[in-house]
Amino acid sequence: MNGVSPEALQAAIATIRDAVGSATRGLPEEVFLLASSLTPMINVDLLIQDEDGRSLLTWRHDRFYGPGWHIPGGIIRFKESAASRIAAVAAGELGASVSAGSTPIGLHEITNPNRDIRGHFISLLYACRLSSPLDEARRFSAEAPRNGDWAWHDRAPDDLIAQQRIYIPDINRSRHTTAGEAGQ
Known part of the structure; x- marks a missing residue:
């Protein structure tokens, strides 16, 4: 040892x-x-889509993954529920609230073979819908990209961060429903 x-x-x-x-x-x-x-870290990723089937992504530029687009997400804290982390991610990254299905629509193991720190995740993908407006101050501008800014995408962008390319079929699929919507 x-x-x-x-x-x-x-x-x-x-x-x-x-x-x-x-x-x-x-x-x-x-x-x-x-x-x-x-x-490995366990995280939630929020697949937020609108009525037109567009997906909400946030710009990321940090020492681990950026620059590129990613699905908003966050690591579940000790003794925190997935639902609480989903709400915290929506508030923290988007300045909004969301409704989410009670169970994930996807479970993925995401690894980075070249890095040990932040290099292995078990990701729970949840279908979400906005239940409040987005923070317009965080809208992405190509002229002045800022870490954390959001934009709607019709399809997965070419500069989706590598570790989230597993979500391309979900981003490109027309629209997922939350559990609450499925029962309506």
């Missing part, structure tokens, strides 16, 4: 636990990055 004594390992774990506090509020960035290099 790399020459680290069990006592030293326990001391390191105790230090991390003290730094984290309650993991239900999320993790400090460095602890999250450590955790993501040790185990």
Whole structure:
């Protein structure tokens, strides 16, 4: 075990636990990055489509994935429900609220073979519908692209981030329904 004594390992774990506090509020960035290099992360992805079958994507430009388009999503926190994370993603990334089906429409394993940190995810894809207006201040502008801005897409764009290309059939399919809509 790399020459680290069990006592030293326990001391390191105790230090991390003290730094984290309650993991239900999320993790400090460095602890999250450590955790993501040790185990797959479970996340929700929100396939939001309108009446015309367009899909809502957000622009991403960060050190891990960008630049490119992606389906809004987020990692489920410790003891957080998928429904709560869906609501948090919609509020945080879009400034809006959504209704979502009670079960995912897709389950995907997403990996990046060239990276350990943030390199393995189990992604739950949920069909969602907007239940409030989008934050217009976050509308994408090609002249001044900003991380997190949104735009509607008729089809999957060529610059969809590589790890989300598995969603091309879902983005290009005309329209998914949420569980609530299916029963109407």
